Amino acid sequence: MGSNKPAEHIALTPGKRVLFLTKDLDLIKQQLYDGLNLRMEDLTVEDLLDDINTDVMTPAWVCFDHDPAEIAKNAYAGLMHNGLRVFRENALKDGNFEVIVSGQRKGTGSSRETAAQCERWAGISIVIAASFAPIHERNNINLGQLMGDHAVLKRLQNGESIPLAEFTEQYDPVTQLIVEYGGLFPFAKALKSGQLDLAPLSTTQRPMTMAEHIISRNLVGQPEGQCVKPGDPVIAEVQGGYSHEFTTAQVHTFLQEEYGEQYTLPNPGKFAVFEDHLLYAQHNPKFVPFMHKVQTLRDLQVAFQHHTGVRDYSAVDGVSPGICHQVAREEFIEIGDFIQATDSHTCMGGASNALTWGVGATEYANLVSAGFTFVKVPESIRFELVGELHHGCTAKDVILAILADHARKELTLNRSMEFGGPGLASLSVDERATLCNMATECSGRTGICEADEVLMDWMLKAQPHLSEEEQRARMVAPDEGAHYDGGLHVIDLSSIVPMVAHPGDPDQGIPSDPTNGANIADIGEVAVDIAYGGSCTAGKEDDIAYYAEVCQAAKDAGLRVKDGVDFYIQYGSGQVKALAQRMGWHDLFLEVGVKLIDPGCGACIGAGPGVSITSEQVTVSAINRNFQGRSGPGKLYLASPLTVAASAFTGHISMWNPRLFA
Ligand code: SF4
Numbered sequence: 001m002g003s004n005k006p007a008e009h010i011a012l013t014p015g016k017r018v019l020f021l022t023k024d025l026d027l028i029k030q031q032l033y034d035g036l037n038l039r040m041e042d043l044t045v046e047d048l049l050d051d052i053n054t055d056v057m058t059p060a061w062v063c064f065d066h067d068p069a070e071i072a073k074n075a076y077a078g079l080m081h082n083g084l085r086v087f088r089e090n091a092l093k094d095g096n097f098e099v100i101v102s103g104q105r106k107g108t109g110s111s112r113e114t115a116a117q118c119e120r121w122a123g124i125s126i127v128i129a130a131s132f133a134p135i136h137e138r139n140n141i142n143l144g145q146l147m148g149d150h151a152v153l154k155r156l157q158n159g160e161s162i163p164l165a166e167f168t169e170q171y172d173p174v175t176q177l178i179v180e181y182g183g184l185f186p187f188a189k190a191l192k193s194g195q196l197d198l199a200p201l202s203t204t205q206r207p208m209t210m211a212e213h214i215i216s217r218n219l220v221g222q223p224e225g226q227c228v229k230p231g232d233p234v235i236a237e238v239q240g241g242y243s244h245e246f247t248t249a250q251v252h253t254f255l256q257e258e259y260g261e262q263y264t265l266p267n268p269g270k271f272a273v274f275e276d277h278l279l280y281a282q283h284n285p286k287f288v289p290f291m292h293k294v295q296t297l298r299d300l301q302v303a304f305q306h307h308t309g310v311r312d313y314s315a316v317d318g319v320s321p322g323i324c325h326q327v328a329r330e331e332f333i334e335i336g337d338f339i340q341a342t343d344s345h346t347c348m349g350g351a352s353n354a355l356t357w358g359v360g361a362t363e364y365a366n367l368v369s370a371g372f373t374f375v376k377v378p379e380s381i382r383f384e385l386v387g388e389l390h391h392g393c394t395a396k397d398v399i400l401a402i403l404a405d406h407a408r409k410e411l412t413l414n415r416s417m418e419f420g421g422p423g424l425a426s427l428s429v430d431e432r433a434t435l436c437n438m439a440t441e442c443s444g445r446t447g448i449c450e451a452d453e454v455l456m457d458w459m460l461k462a463q464p465h466l467s468e469e470e471q472r473a474r475m476v477a478p479d480e481g482a483h484y485d486g487g488l489h490v491i492d493l494s495s496i497v498p499m500v501a502h503p504g505d506p507d508q509g510i511p512s513d514p515t516n517g518a519n520i521a522d523i524g525e526v527a528v529d530i531a532y533g534g535s536c537t538a539g540k541e542d543d544i545a546y547y548a549e550v551c552q553a554a555k556d557a558g559l560r561v562k563d564g565v566d567f568y569i570q571y572g573s574g575q576v577k578a579l580a581q582r583m584g585w586h587d588l589f590l591e592v593g594v595k596l597i598d599p600g601c602g603a604c605i606g607a608g609p610g611v612s613i614t615s616e617q618v619t620v621s622a623i624n625r626n627f628q629g630r631s632g633p634g635k636l637y638l639a640s641p642l643t644v645a646a647s648a649f650t651g652h653i654s655m656w657n658p659r660l661f662a
Contacts, residue, residue, distance in 0.1 A: 004120070004144035005182035011161040016098040016123075018157065021049045023509045025081040032091045040101070040154045045130055049102050051511055052079075053109030053627045054136060060606050060630075061286060063114045064293035066249035066300065071114050072121035078629055083615070092122040101128040101153060105413075107136020108443055109627055111344035113250070113360030116140045128153045133443050134378075134414040135344060139360040141175055144183030172376050173199055174233035184362050185258050188370070203229045207479030209380040210448050211416035214355035214476055218338050220372050230379040230485060237372045239337040240270035242311075243364060244324050246277045247342035249300035250361035252307070255369060265308045266371050272311035272332070273301050274324035279315055279600040280608030287607060310368075320600040322573025325349065325536040329433065330462050330575055335451055336474030340367055345536050345624065347444070350436035351429050352459065353451035353475055355416075358440070378445040380416040381406070381486025382478070385423030387494035392656045394546065395431035396538070396622065396640035398491065399438040400499040404517025406489060407442035415486045417442060418478065420450035423493045429458040430542035437537045438624050441514040451475035497521065498643055498655040503626055503635040512628045514638055520655045526637065530612060530619040531567040531648035533641050534597065535604040538622030539572025541579050543641045548585040550645035550656060551592045557661035559649050561593035567648035568610040570597035594648075603631050612636070620647045 012018070019031055020038045024047070030036035056078035058071060065071050076087035092100075100119055106129035107115055116139040119127065126146045140147055146167045155162060168176040177196060181187040190196050198221070206227050208216060216228045218236040228234060243251055255263045265271070278294050281287045287294070305312050311332070313321045321327055324341065325348040333339055337354040339346065342364045349356030359367070367373035383402070389395075406412050417439045419432065427435075432455075436447030449455070459471055498520045504510035533539070533547050547569055554560070561567045569589055571577040577599060580586040589596055595609065602608025604623040612619050612634025619636045622644045626636040639647070642656035654660065 004125070005186070006144070006146060006164055006179070008164050009161040010126070010146060010156070010164055010167060012156050013098055015096070017096050018099040018101060018153070019092070019095060019097040021052065021100065021102040022047050023049055025079070025086050028086055032087065032095050039157050040150055041157070045103055045150055050104040051108050051513060052102050052106055054107055054112050054115035055109050055627050055630050057107070057115035058112060058118050061290050062118070063112060063246055064290040064297065066253060066297060068114070068117040068121040072118050075118035075122045080629065092119070092124070096123070098123060099126040099128060099153065099156070100124050101150070104130045105133055105443060106131070107133040109133070109344070109625060111135040111139075111342070111358035111360060113139045113362060116143050116145060116360070120145055131410070131413070134445050135358055135360070138363065141178055142184040142360060142362045144179060144181075146179065172231055172233035174374055175376060178374070184366055185254070188366050198233070198235065201226055201228065201232055201234065203227050203232055207481040207483070209382075209416065209478050209482045209484065210353070210418055210450070210476045211355055211378060211380055211446065212482075214336060214338050215375055215377055228377045230377050232377040234375050234377065235372050236338060236375045238340050238367055239334070240332060241340045241364060241368060242272040242274060242324050242328055243342040244274040244277050245297050245301045247361050247364070248273050248304050249297045251342070251365045251368065252300055252304035254362060254365040258365070259369065263369065265310070265368055268309040269311065271368055272313055272328070273305050274313040274320070274327065275301065275315040276320045276323050277601045277605060278607055279318065279320050280597070280602045283608050284606060284611060319598050322571075322575070322599040323536045323539065323601055325437070326540060326572040326576070330573060334463070334466065334474065335455070335459060335471045336476055340364065340373060344440040345437050347439045347446040348433050348437035348536055350439070350446055350448035351433035353449060353455060355446065355448060357446040378414060378416045379485035380418050380482070381412055382418045382420070382484045382488040384421035384488055384490045385419060385427070385493055386421055386490060387423050387492045388426040389493045389496055391658070392642060393496045393498055394640040394642055395427055395434040397496050397499045398493065399435050400501055400514070400517050400638065401496055402491070403438070403442055403501065403515045404499070408515045410443070411486045412439070412442040412444040414443065414445050417444045417447040418484070419447065420478070423491070424450060425452055425454055426493065428542050429455055430540040433540060434537055438514070441624055450477055498640065500620070500643070500653060501626055501638040503637060506628045512626045512636065514625050520643065520653060523653065526653040527618060527651060528565060528620045528647050528653060529617040529634070530610060531565060531644045532603050532610040532619060532621040532623065533644045534568065534570030534572065534602065534610070535623040536572060536601075537624040538641050539570055539576060539599070541576050543622065544569070544571065544576055544580050544585060546641035547645045548580075548583065548588060550642060550649070551585075551588050551594065553658060553661050554649045555588060555592050559592070559661055561648050562651035565648055565651055566595060566610070567593065567645070568595045568597055568603065570602050570608070570610070571599045573599050606631055620644050620653050
């Protein structure tokens with residue numbers, strides 16, 4: 001991977017430049033192509049782009065390359081202006097920049113490490129922002145990138161040489177060492193070779209949250225019963241993990257580079273590969289030119305699986321066993337597990353009272369080869385659920401409300417979102433998975449739900465080989481008096497109303513974003529062209545049951561999907577599809593005009609039936625994110641499965657109630 005070890009004092013390199021990612025996209029072009037050089041003193045933080053998401057930095061098609069040097073050629077290929085790329089091919093690299101500057105929440109969205117790689121391999125070594133999305137920040141650290149705020153940049157531009165310690169002082173001691181060594185691999189090698197020792201934990205006995213409990217029980221090199229607190233840097237065992245065809249090639253390549261062609265994994269049975277993300281890539285005309293690269297990714301995943309012996313969830317005859325997060329819940333995530341995987345929605349496993357989160361390829365390569373990983377104990381925020389949802393509302397409406405309120409205020413940023421309280425029992429485990437899944441859109445570290453009899457029943461049905469006694473013994477609950485840095489927030493489920501997240505107006509600087517919450521009652525009549533029900537968020541058994549409820553009512557009323565609307569349902573796994581067939585829902589969907597798609601990721605990653613084709617098209621979708629361009633160029637409203645299905649029959653965004661078609 002090459003050394004990125006920083007100097008002891010950091011100064012701007014003479015002749016190198018600073019790139020400001022401004023809301024005024026013309027200013028970015030002038031810096032890229034006309035030699036304009038800006039200074040932080042002449043700008044405000046408000047002038048800079050907020051919420052730059054990783055899809056913008058490296059859209060899906062850019063990730064078809066696994067070599068970071070190739071990825072860097074198309075850095076920021078997803079930032080568009082009037083339908084054209086702001087960053088032409090090689091623009092970032094050819095600009096001779098070493099610093100890149102943006103506003104709030106840099107690197108939201110998917111966990112793809114390619115976003116951090118595209119900057120590093122284009123010559124950027126210092127990343128400036130007011131705040132960073134947690135996984136993106138971690139990816140930068142693992143690559144040895146320095147991060148700072150706008151005050152630091154002003155000093156650098158004024159010619160100051162700043163001690164490295166000022167860039168690392170906000171980190172825990174382990175993270176400081178990772179940055180000082182130039183990234184995770186050089187750090188891990190130094191640790192393994194005995195060149196450095198980690199300080200013992202000094203945290204005394206204290207009440208702990210669920211996330212803290214699971215980390216505590218997995219501590220390596222600490223006494224039994226050692227407590228942890230937020231910010232503690234620890235080494236923790238992981239019980240399992242997985243990667244998919246978008247990420248495995250890098251994992252394999254990095255392990256070969258670091259440990260040689262004959263590297264081995266100590267515990268392959270606990271890890272898995274999935275072929276789910278790119279099964280339908282050829283349906284997107286934009287991806288067709290890249291299908292040879294997609295095949296390379298598939299081939300390298302097969303090579304990795306054969307080489308290591310990890311669990312194999314490859315497609316068979318072109319059909320995937322399912323979306324990694326859904327199948328992992330169904331088949332191997334157990335209560336109390338600590339799971340890490342190379343995808344931001346790994347946190348969906350939190351519905352099983354497990355601690356699960358996404359990591360980049362570098363971190364995953366390290367943990368899959370070592371069996372343990374480096375963790376900074378996250379802060380927590382508690383959502384105490386009370387009451388029950390009204391019919392017509394779902395967990396998706398709950399999380400859209402949390403996104404619009406708590407996430408928008410950054411209360412969830414980098415925190416473990418803990419869901420519990422008496423109202424939790426009224427939500428099925430699949431509904432809990434929706435809450436945990438979209439912790440990612442909340443820029444949370446993860447989501448985790450309390451365990452109860454509803455979960456126990458689900459686990460024993462899903463994984464009948466499990467011992468009930470063992471699973472009960474592994475349940476975690478927060479201690480009385482556990483501390484929540486994000487606070488304790490009571491959510492009265494009976495106050496939740498059907499919601500959407502609207503697509504904003506990106507040309508006016510209002511990005512399409514999952515935090516753009518609006519009550520459906522307030523948005524007027526919004527005609528739709530596409531209704532999409534599927535993805536890890538909304539392709540589960542209970543989601544399919546929601547679609548079936550609406551389709552049955554439509555059939556009873558003599559309706560078919562509205563003319564001019566395409567309604568797609570994509571199953572989340574083979575198991576979900578089998579249920580739909582057993583229940584007669586599969587035939588019902590076909591009867592009312594739904595277009596059914598086999599399991600896998602698809603429209604939600606812009607790679608499958610259901611993506612918009614023109615910027616005028618409007619989609620109502622049950623997926624988890626509406627970042628500009630992710631699911632085609634059109635406008636995308638996020639909504640619940642019930643709303644998506646109801647809208648498909650009315651032709652405009654509609655709240656569901658059983659009398660809607662009467
Ligand atoms: S369904 Fe979409 S959000 Fe979920 S894992 Fe696949 S690509 Fe990611």
